[in-house]
Amino acid sequence: MLPFGERVRRAIASTGPLCVGIDPAASLLDAWGLSDDAAGLRAFGLGCVEAVSGVVPVVKPQVAFFERHGAAGMAAYEEVVAAAQAAGLLVIADAKRGDIGSTTEAYADAWFRGPFAADALTATPYVGLDALWPMADAARATGRGLVVVVSSSNPEGRTLQHAVTEDGRSVERSLLDEIARWNREELADEARRADTAPLGSAGAVVGAVRGGAPVEGLEDLGGIVLAPGLGAQGARVEDVARRFAGCPTGSVLPAVSRGVQADGERGMRNAARRLLDALAGALS
């Protein structure tokens, strides 16, 4: 299997940059006429896959919504991931995992090698990015990606993410620099075509915020920038274009969830197409 960075680069180059969330909240299940149980989760997820396959490059199941129905809900998650991959979509499991020591190794096994494995996993770095190394390593070894939360789109995140570390860099800047270092190490080992900007297996979650300023250090990340916040969370296409103006073309992957899910399966396909067109213009 090709490395995740290369697979996502090709997928975005082929269809344009948009990640569609699969977030089966109770209110959306109701709007789609589905039951709020594991069968409803499965039907919602398969409906999302059907709606956006061939249109967008990547889907992102939000694992929290599947956990609402326990082990049965997670069985539905496994089915939705398999269906998405069979339909040619890349899948980022949005599970925000992270811990230390042998627990991180267990998460790496679970999310890169076990039944929950998708094409990439989101991770949370409160315990330090170095502690997540076993996950990044397993991602590389299995051709998958690790996308680390760096800058969340909620204002309450600023206190921690802008706190200043011992060497004077902000928390978010020091994480971005470290992720960039991981990607440089990985890409140094690979023969790449000289005419493309290669992407490593490690990425960053940086929220698309209405009126949000550009993020320092992002232009050299060398990996994908997953940018949730379009639509229901308030960011517009022009906010995405401004915030990520310095990033290489094809490395930014804006994500939308409720903004395209609210009108049911048929509405979703059309809404995704329109958003993708707008983004392709704004980000190129």
Add this chain to the structure above:
Amino acid sequence: MLPFGERVRRAIASTGPLCVGIDPAASLLDAWGLSDDAAGLRAFGLGCVEAVSGVVPVVKPQVAFFERHGAAGMAAYEEVVAAAQAAGLLVIADAKRGDIGSTTEAYADAWFRGPFAADALTATPYVGLDALWPMADAARATGRGLVVVVSSSNPEGRTLQHAVTEDGRSVERSLLDEIARWNREELADEARRADTAPLGSAGAVVGAVRGGAPVEGLEDLGGIVLAPGLGAQGARVEDVARRFAGCPTGSVLPAVSRGVQADGERGMRNAARRLLDALAGALS
């Protein structure tokens, strides 16, 4: 149901302070003569419950190890939680969840109201503690607890956790102050016996570190301090006693995992008893 803070206070007062981890790593399953699959996870978890029920107050399944076997592994987790509660143990689900907006609400549903619900859940605060409010609120509303990672026992965690926020406090200090505020609010609403130090539903994970210094702000937390790191991670009973010297009696809950699991079910019961005796003396 009584609030989690009161339940854990009574449980610790009754048996002494020790939380035993249920961490079915592949190596431990092998040492116990069990298969590395969902059936092995179930047998390991039920064996741990059998070994420590009536001895310790709290067990802590590490969810990552159950996720290694996907939805089937999480079904084993559900069974282990039910068995532990039936045996009179309090259960802290060590899942380190945390996100923003509707996703946090989904985690709250999943881990306080759904099939995965135990007596408390660990959470990770990279997105800001305020973003976790729906989880703390759901914990209170359902008589359960939320235990937030504040200071991890790995040195790589220091960069972020000691970073300085805008008002001059460290990240970990500002989290401790905020958790203390949540607990004061909760406890102000309750009539409590005047002769005990009451505990709120919100707690903190603060690693027991070999040679670790006391943590400022911890003495006023008003909730449980979950302190992993005993045994395999290197901390000794005297490290725990020194690091948590300022905390009210009965509020510190040291946690051990591999340190008592390595000798199989029978060895575990005896190891837990010995450790509990040592801790009861050191922390009183």
